[in-house]
Amino acid sequence: MSLASYTARRAALGLVQVLAVVTLVFFLVEALPGDAAVALAGDNPDPARIAQIRAAMGLDRPTFERFAQWLVGLPQLDFGVSLVSGRPVADFLFSGIGPTVALAALTLVLLVPISVLVGVLAALREGSLLDRALTSITVALHSIPEFALAVVLIAVFGVQLAWLPPTAVGADLFAQPAVLVLPLVVLLARPICSISRLVRAGMVDALASDYVRHARRLGIGETRVRFAHALPNALAPAVQQVARTTDWLLGGVIVVEAVFVIPGLGTVLVDSVAARDLPVVQGLAVVFAVTTVAVNLLADLVAFRLAPRAEVVA
């Protein structure tokens, strides 16, 4: 299968996923007892006032009409209006997106080189003390809840030793990079473990494969064999795991923002859930889902390019 036709099929699947998630989010919220008008009418709801608000917000129109309207608004970044403050949902998203994207991007930038390095180191010295130590650590720390790790690190490095700021309250993320150290360590812990293990396994397999043996027989230098022939094949499964990581990262960012008091999308989500501000929750769900689908799409394409025999998902 050529890259072009694979891209087309994979993109079609992604589009269906996005549509399905968006539909699900809308109708889940729709299924709630009581609507926005009841929430806005306050503690002492007067039926006439509820009806008035309902008409003003267009809530008296049929569900499908409103769904269609919401759907048309999405590509134009029109997610509706917050129930609590009346501000457009897009405002909330723009205000929170900076810190979240900065955290996620920094994590990904650090994640790939570190986990490839750890995996390759372990694979090249397979069975050595270093390999066993690295494997033990990556096995142990895999899928540790971020908040527990974060709190322990804060207690040790933030409070006891006072080396690093315990939270990011009132700090500018970019002016004081020290604020970012602990959040990044926490965000990196889980994905580094899974990806470095995949790189190690892929590298061990590749180094034992026929084509590497053949390359060695041809007299190609060991460095070139390792890094130009074995490594790309070892990376294909890892790239797809990087995409899974984005799923964790979004979840992790929510938790990490809550622990370190960083005003990002995760904080917006937790706050709007607590306030039952459903249009904001809907908007965030759409943003998160579209991001996940897009990243998975990209990762599958990269993996396909690296090792075209990779299985077709669509």
Next chain:
Amino acid sequence: MKRAGIGGLLIAVPLALALLGPLFVPDQQTRSAPFLPLGPLGTDFVGRDAWYQVLAGGQTVVLVALIATVLSYLAGVPYGVLAATARLRLVDEVLMRPLDVLLAVPSLLVLILVAAIAGQGLPVLIGVVTLVNFPDVARLSRAAALEISGRPALEAMRMQGESWWRTSIVYTGRSMLRTLAADVGVRLTAALYLVASASFLGVGVPPDAADWAVMVDRNRGGLFLQPLTVVVPALLIVALSVGLNLVFDRALRKVRT
């Protein structure tokens, strides 16, 4: 193997505290001011003895994770086997395609969304964690059953006219057991991760519940005064998660080799 031994020890402490701890909590508890150095760990954010909170707080985390894991297997295995053994390709597609959608959403987001809509409560928490784990179990069972249903032994059984019960349930089920058993640890740590993170974010359990994750969240304000009220429950969760990983990693490698 040394690693599994350490893992077993790491599991034993939080597990014993979680299961036996509630027995040692007195019915009558005195309340004093928040974050005072009373008792072994000090007092918590509303002045309760944090040690008793630790004793009482493991139960929900451990039980919810366990129940949700069991439920996701009860639902996911038949689902996956059904998809794999269906005569019509269409049934397989109809069963498995919707799972792709579920997998496309970050699991913590699903949890927060459903909890926002369905409200609080342990049944909701169990339900959502089951729902999040279910697609993975279904996929794994489908793959395992598909591989088994192509085996010559099963072909022979079919040709001999063995009943559907004996081919699909008895033989296939028994052969899948190893693959599924190896995967239990992964599912259990995933469930533990979700339950703990959700409780920490205030989804699913009431804000003053005796729960390790809730304690970590609520007592954070006293991190400078009584750090142990936060660190001890956090460490217990870490120990449980690390221990599970170490023990089940061994089981996983045993099956693969």
